[in-house]
Amino acid sequence: MKTLTQEIWMEIPQRRAIVSVHDEVERLVEESRVQEGMVLVNAMHITASVFINDNETGLHHDYEVWLEELAPFDGSAARYHHNRTGEDNADAHLKRQVMGREVVVAITAGKLHLGPWEHIFYYEFDGRRRKRLLVKIIGQ
Amino acid sequence: MKTLTQEIWMEIPQRRAIVSVHDEVERLVEESRVQEGMVLVNAMHITASVFINDNETGLHHDYEVWLEELAPFDGSAARYHHNRTGEDNADAHLKRQVMGREVVVAITAGKLHLGPWEHIFYYEFDGRRRKRLLVKIIGQ
Amino acid sequence: MKTLTQEIWMEIPQRRAIVSVHDEVERLVEESRVQEGMVLVNAMHITASVFINDNETGLHHDYEVWLEELAPFDGSAARYHHNRTGEDNADAHLKRQVMGREVVVAITAGKLHLGPWEHIFYYEFDGRRRKRLLVKIIGQ
Numbered sequence: 001m002k003t004l005t006q007e008i009w010m011e012i013p014q015r016r017a018i019v020s021v022h023d024e025v026e027r028l029v030e031e032s033r034v035q036e037g038m039v040l041v042n043a044m045h046i047t048a049s050v051f052i053n054d055n056e057t058g059l060h061h062d063y064e065v066w067l068e069e070l071a072p073f074d075g076s077a078a079r080y081h082h083n084r085t086g087e088d089n090a091d092a093h094l095k096r097q098v099m100g101r102e103v104v105v106a107i108t109a110g111k112l113h114l115g116p117w118e119h120i121f122y123y124e125f126d127g128r129r130r131k132r133l134l135v136k137i138i139g140q
Numbered sequence: 141m142k143t144l145t146q147e148i149w150m151e152i153p154q155r156r157a158i159v160s161v162h163d164e165v166e167r168l169v170e171e172s173r174v175q176e177g178m179v180l181v182n183a184m185h186i187t188a189s190v191f192i193n194d195n196e197t198g199l200h201h202d203y204e205v206w207l208e209e210l211a212p213f214d215g216s217a218a219r220y221h222h223n224r225t226g227e228d229n230a231d232a233h234l235k236r237q238v239m240g241r242e243v244v245v246a247i248t249a250g251k252l253h254l255g256p257w258e259h260i261f262y263y264e265f266d267g268r269r270r271k272r273l274l275v276k277i278i279g280q
Numbered sequence: 281m282k283t284l285t286q287e288i289w290m291e292i293p294q295r296r297a298i299v300s301v302h303d304e305v306e307r308l309v310e311e312s313r314v315q316e317g318m319v320l321v322n323a324m325h326i327t328a329s330v331f332i333n334d335n336e337t338g339l340h341h342d343y344e345v346w347l348e349e350l351a352p353f354d355g356s357a358a359r360y361h362h363n364r365t366g367e368d369n370a371d372a373h374l375k376r377q378v379m380g381r382e383v384v385v386a387i388t389a390g391k392l393h394l395g396p397w398e399h400i401f402y403y404e405f406d407g408r409r410r411k412r413l414l415v416k417i418i419g420q
Contacts, residue, residue: 001141001281001316001419001420003316003317003419003420005316005386005388005393036141036143036145036278037141037143037278038178038180038276038278038318040318040384040386042384042385042386043395044394044395044396044398045395045397045398046332046333046334046395046397046398051237051241052186052241053186053233053236053237054186054222054233056222056225057221058220058221058222058223058224058225058230059220059221059222059230059233061221061222062220062221062222062230062233062234063234063237066211066234070210070350071346080338080339080342081337081338081339081341081342082334082336082338082339082341082342083338084338085336085338090338090339090342093333093334093339093342094342094343094346096333097331097333097343097378097379097380098237098238098378099237100237100240100241100380101331101332101380101383102383102384103241103242104180104182104242104244104384105182106145106180106182106274106276108145108276113145113274113276114184115183115184115185115186115271115272115274116184117185117186118184118185118186132395134386134393134395136318136386136388136393138278138316138317138318138418138419139141139143139278140141140143141281176281176283176285176418177283177418178318178320178416178418191377191381192326192381193326193373193376193377194326194362194373196362196365197361198360198361198362198363198364198365198370199360199361199362199370199373201361201362202360202361202362202370202373202374203374203377206351206374210350238377238378239377240377240380240381243381243382244320244322244382244384245322246285246320246322246414246416248285248416253285253414253416254324255323255324255325255326255411255412255414256324257325257326258324258325258326278418279281279283279418280281280283
């Protein structure tokens with residue numbers, strides 16, 4: 001069995017942003033020399049997501065609006081009990097559950113085995129600080 | 141390590157439908173001869189999901205109604221910016237995030253290791269064209 | 281390849297509860313002696329979730345309130361068709377899709393490879409009966 005492990009650091013200057021990590025994951029799969037296996041890509045922080053969807057800015061705008069409707073930001077301690085700890089990011093913990101923590105992608109013949117429009121993104125819901133995501137590859 | 145890779149083609153005649161892929165995944169696990177490992181089942185398109193839940197048509201109806209409330213269809217370009225590209229399926233990209241892209245299931249003693257009611261489904265949110273899902277098995 | 285398979289039984293006395301399974305998963309990773317690999321942790325029942333987020337009771341309260349807004353409990357057969365089968369737990373099947381069925385976590389140097397606040401939980405949406413979750417470890 002071959003494995004490769006890589007943490008990727010992020011520092012998003014805004015509170016929220018969608019950032020492609022696709023090329024970096026592709027590069028790591030190549031570097032691993034795994035021909036058949038799986039790659040796990042996950043946020044290492046609990047106010048961020050890794051997800052696969054379209055590389056299209058209109059759609060990314062729609063996610064922003066939609067998630068704000070489903071789990072509105074409210075930095076006060078009135079709506080969200082989590083914010084009674086002194087945090088203001090309870091909404092980020094909810095939004096991340098909708099978009100997911102991780103993706104698992106097949107590796108076939110040494111490449112990411114993806115459909116034509118599948119693209120891997122990191123979604124930051126509470127930025128302005130250094131955070132990590134993890135790429136773990138196992139296979140042969 | 142043993143692996144098996146199989147793409148499964150789908151062409152759903154309606155816009156939306158829930159289709160069992162359970163027996164096919166079960167058959168592929170048997171064909172792989174993997175005794176201990178994992179199987180990844182994922183949609184290869186970004187307006188579809190693979191999920192595990194009950195094989196019960198009343199519940200499937202409830203998912204339809206609920207997802208339409210959470211992320212309503214609107215084919216115009218007014219509500220969803222994604223539809224300004226000429227598409228009308230922005231809602232499908234949102235619904236798919238709630239239901240998920242993939243499932244990972246354990247293989248134990250040569251069989252899918254599932255609870256009594258766990259059943260694997262493909263959920264199409266924008267059908268009427270040929271699409272694929274992927275089954276990737278790794279183990280020994 | 282090394283593997284370890286463990287079912288964990290749960291009997292939650294309330295209808296809903298969030299229960300840490302973090303230490304047990306950590307212990308099983310150690311027991312497996314896998315140095316590099318992945319661990320899958322999934323609910324074996326379709327009205328429960330396994331998820332990773334903060335070990336903070338205020339946030340857990342926020343999940344409860346939020347999920348009840350997104351997918352309200354209604355034990356009657358009027359709102360949810362699933363309840364026409366005699367069940368009263370349709371809302372639990374919806375809530376579980378938001379929180380997810382499973383997590384996949386990397387194992388690096390013999391340990392769970394997690395960020396500083398990542399904590400593994402079982403989320404019961406229809407308790408008061410015996411249920412299982414599954415831990416499956418593969419690696420070397």
